[in-house]
Amino acid sequence: MLSFIELFLAQQWQVTFASPAALSEHRADLGALNVDEVAIELNSTSFDDWIKPLQPDIVLFDRFMMEEQFGWRVEKCCPDALRILDSEDLHSLRQARHQLLKQQLRDDQLDIPALSSGSSLPALYQSMTNTDLAQREIAAIYRCDLTLMISDIEIRLLTEHFNVPASQLIHCPFMLPRERPHKPAxxxxxxxxxxxxxxxxxxxxxxxxxxxxxxxxxxxxxxxxxxxxxxxxxxxxxxxxxxxxxxxxxxxxxxxxxxxxxxxxxxxxxxxxxxxxxxxxxxxxxxxxxxxxxxxxxxxxxxxxxxxxxxxxxxxxxxxxxxxxxxxxxxxxxxxxxxxxxxxxxxFDQTIIQARLMERITALLEPEQLTAHRLNNFTGQMLRHHHHKSTKYMAQWIEAKNKQTASEARVAGAIPLDPTH
The missing domain is CATH 3.40.50.2000 (Glycogen Phosphorylase B;)
Structure with missing residues (x-):
């Protein structure tokens, strides 16, 4: 994530980092990079009130869970914003392998190569296809305009077996400088x-x-x-x-x-x-x-x-x-x-990877290009329609429930403990 922030700053772009997570003692110092940090809430219209006047040109979701929570709000408030998903890695693949490992350990037949990709991609697909996590994660990929994939093996899995269009994905591994300082012998x-x-x-x-x-x-x-x-x-x-x-x-x-x-x-x-x-x-x-x-x-x-x-x-x-x-x-x-x-x-040559990524993003920032790109992704439109409706009403229900709970807590706090008062 830091490498993306630094790349965007190098384009003279204004970057805002928004997160619903609690602050960690090990977090990076974004203030030193002149990056604005904003605390956002889950299931709250306060996010809409914040992002609507901001009107970002690009929204980058850190992992699919953030797209699930905020994607429908971004589309409602900033429909023209380019929506990019940073997958980090394919979470559903990791989960499937974990379950296969547990089964192999129970059967005392551990075979690590069978858990890896390559020739076993069809078997991994079979293990993933019916899982809730895979369906959620790949739906998020379809709903976004572009997904950054860190592994070319995972791109093969998505395109060859889950039939995700290659135009929805870009290979974007770690972006590292070529310089190698002296190392101990x-x-x-x-x-x-x-x-x-x-x-x-x-x-x-x-x-x-x-x-x-x-x-x-x-x-x-x-x-x-x-x-x-x-x-x-x-x-x-x-x-x-x-x-x-x-x-x-x-x-x-x-x-x-x-x-x-x-x-x-x-x-x-x-x-x-x-x-x-x-x-x-x-x-x-x-x-x-x-x-x-x-x-x-x-x-x-x-x-x-x-x-x-x-x-x-x-x-x-x-x-x-x-x-x-x-x-x-x-x-x-x-x-x-x-x-x-x-x-x-x-x-991991950052010069090559950054140029490839910026070329793709710049092209999609063109309104005509983005419109055509979205028209060619009917599956994504369909998934956004159904997901956004269900997520929207669930989020509104949770927000209303939270407000009611907070109101009841305030009323309860106002009742004197001494019944004679």
Whole structure:
């Protein structure tokens, strides 16, 4: 989201960031970028009163849930605004993989490649098609004028199996500069690292897999090795896994994630489900830190036959052996670091991605182009009609109920506690 804000500011556009979420202690300082911040409410006409005089030319929804809540209000108050959805990743794909993983674990038949995309796209479609989340998410994609997709694999899934028109989507992965500052050498680094928000289900599953199976196998070969696990919001069940004797350290939040990744020798990301592009693996490459991950982890960053910046492994034994090799072999480590830089320059060149995105947005800002684009998306018009009607009346009902509850609370608060008064 910050990369989009910075791109739009570079166009000399005025940017306003509006959110119904509570302020986080780890939030970015948007004020330093001269970006206006506005608190908005769910199910409230106060949003209409705010956005109608603003009349933005573009509205960017952060994930489909925001489009569900505010899309009908934007269309009502600002019908000419270009509506863009930033999908982040395909949430329904991640959910489907999570359910498949649970089933495989129950059946004791874990097969990570079967959970990944590529040749299994039809199977993933079958797992997703009847889910409420997929229907909601893909409906939001249809209702918007353009959806930013971070993974080309997910674009294939949407266009080839859900029949979403390619004109509704644009591939927009992380936009990164090509410059690579000096990084510490192999000999100057130590320890394994794993990083990720503990509230994100794939990250928590990875921590458990490390604790229960992977790390014990690595320690058998490297008895003095240490694994430092970082991430925001570690719950008590996570901190309880900390064990210094086993070299398993739960570190929690860190102010500078890039620094701790840069100081580590190898990053471990044993992801058994997920979607999109994994930020931790991109950050590892940016900091010259090779990684060991699964085929789920590398999805959307390399083609099936391309070499990874480290190693891919999908079984506990293979994963542990790969981690040991990468940690102890300076030559392989150096080659993997170089491959990481090559992947970044090939896949995440901000100059190329920004130009492609701005060309698409600029074209759609032309009134005639936008009108024609919307006319060619009858499915989106139909979904907006039905969704907006139902969401509108539900939101109005919730707003009326909230007002009634607040009024009753005020009346109740005015009644004296002493009945003799």
């Amino acid at each position: 192999f000999i100057d680094r130590q320890h394994f690292i794993s990083i990720g928000n503990f509230r994100h289900a794939p990250n928590w599953d990875a921590v458990l897999w490390l604790k229960q199976q992977l790390w014990p196998l690595i320690r058998l070969q490297l008895p003095h090795a240490e694994l430092h696990i970082y991430g925001a919001y570690p719950p008590p069940k996570a901190t309880a896994l900390h064990n210094a004797k086993e070299g398993f350290f739960i570190k929690g939040w860190v102010d500078d994630a890039h620094q701790v990744i840069r100081e580590a020798r190898v990053l471990l990301a044993p992801l058994r489900f997920g979607a999109g592009i994994k930020g931790k693996l991109v950050d590892a490459m940016r900091n010259g830190t090779p990684s060991v991950t699964t085929s789920i982890g590398t999805e959307g960053m390399i083609d099936p036959l391309e070499v990874w910046s480290g190693e891919q492994a999908n079984t506990p034994v293979d994963f542990a052996q790969a981690a040991v090799r990468l940690y102890t072999d300076a030559t392989q480590w150096q080659v993997s670091q170089t491959v990481g830089y090559q992947i970044l320059n090939k896949r």
